[in-house]
Amino acid sequence: MTRPSSTPSRISADIAASAAAVAPYEHRTITEQINYWARVGMQIERSASVTSRSVLAVAAGRAQFSGLTVDERRAAHALIDAGIAERAASERFGAAARAAGQTTVSIDDDGYLIEIAPGGTRRRL
Structure with missing residues (x-):
């Protein structure tokens, strides 16, 4: 079986470091871990369910946490945390x-x- 082709890309240092820390426990290479995270995120964003739309709306500040279940709140918080981390990594203060x-x-x-x-x-x- 042939391996899929790859495209060189730049990854933020904090993401690469997190992947390096997690990958051995998941029996993946760093590249495989980053690809796994990318695929999970891609599937979440592609999902057209009411639940995911609700979570995305809360994370974007267009809806309230009170309308979500406990698990949905965790997902919304994770999205918010990821957005903060991404922005903080790119800001220069x-x-x-x-x-x-x-x-x-x-x-x-x-x-x-x-x-x-x-x-x-x-x-x-």
């Missing part, structure tokens, strides 16, 4: 914080935690 006089921390290209002073001075922690 350091420059604005330093402009306001605050010291920030970041990770350098070598993976070390660094402190960045408002003036731009960097110090490895």
